[in-house]
Amino acid sequence: MTFFRHSNISMFFDITNSHFSDIISIIEKVMNMHYIIVDVERNSFNYATDKPSEIIEIGAVKINADGKIIDTFSTLVKPSCPLSKFTIKLTQITEDMMSQAPAFDEAYEKFVQFLGDRYVFVSWGKEDYRFFKSDCQQYGWDLFQPDRLLDIQEVFMYGVLKVFSTPSLSSALQHLNIEENENSHRALSDAVSTAKIFSKLNRILDIHSIEKPKRFAQELYFLNGKINNSGKKKYSKLIKTVIKKTGNQQLSWPEFKLHPKWIEYKSDFSVDNVLEKFYEKQFPKYKTSVINGILQQKNAVKTV
Structure with a gap:
């Protein structure tokens, strides 16, 4: 019996000649697996409106199975309606900055290329993936399908704090003694912050086996x-x-x-x-x- 362990993924195999090639194939897949830490900014409205709340910026960090950052992705995305005053104030993204930004079709196609073939989609909360789903439906694109979705906010809540109150990204950085980036509420900056949290939790926890405890x-x-x-x-x-x-x-x-x-x-x-x-x-x-x-x-x- 041989034991392989890589990046919190454990596999047991009874190695025989007939199974050896299959085992090598599985190991290669594990070694080629990437973690894509993603954050998006939206054109949000603090009042009732029929205008769509679309993605206006995508930021992502690609981490390999060794936990090293190997690539980053960042793009603005031009929405179908003007930015709200609320969004401009929150993100510091302006209409002038949007003038040269690609539309969703172009930005999304480039992002999917960045994702690659095998990856775990990691985000702070579950909303980012839902935002992509919403915009893909709006623009008629197929939603990308990761090998797994990983909510690192949930891992932090149940694996570290062991509470049910939802922590902010900023409070998690403070709790873990990680320096916060200056450009908060910008997609790549927040993705980098989330990646730092992911890397630290990955060193101290088995992030793939954290379960939601019974809520008393x-x-x-x-x-x-x-x-x-x-x-x-x-x-x-x-x-x-x-x-x-x-x-x-x-x-x-x-x-x-x-x-x-x-x-x-x-x-x-x-x-x-x-x-x-x-x-x-x-x-x-x-x-x-x-x-x-x-x-x-x-x-x-x-x-x-």
Whole structure:
């Protein structure tokens, strides 16, 4: 039995003469695999509009199986409508800069050539690939198909922070003690920053095996020691349900905690003073809401 390991890819083979050529072929594919770290900028609007939010810049870094940067790609992309003021302010990309930029067809064709045959598409978040999908549909192009999509933001969240709150690229750079580039919100600059994060995580983690952990209710419903909006919605619904079931308009916190419905769901919550204070504050309002709802139902029945 022979063991091959390269760039976090492990393979076991029972080597025989009949299989040797196949093994060599697989190893060559692994050795020729590239990571393409991509970032795009969009023509975004901070108001409701029918104008398409198109890609206006593509930046990419190509890393080989040894983790070395071997090439970069950068191009502006002329959108079908003028840049929004919001986009100009965010990216510092101007209409003058766009005057000589290629249209999507030309820029996309060059980008696909840069990608090559075998590669993993790496990005900070899942949006960049979706942006390409949207623009390809708009302009009638086939979407490129990588060997794999890798969300390095997710790897950082679950492999390093072990949290569910979505970190920014800037905060990840700070956390990993990586110097941030000056030209943030420019595609190649952000792609280079993402590549630095990728390279560092690839040294300390098995980036291909990071899985999303089970999300505990405490993280779902609380933030910085306070009940968040999701917690308020779930907890409020529970209080109203108990009021309806008991018909008790003076239900105290100790009595509420003894109700079977709370016992059923209490594993979702941390029973502490945060919830008790929320209960005492909101109970009168929910009691009135439930009573009014019951009265409305009775009146509707009488009317019928």
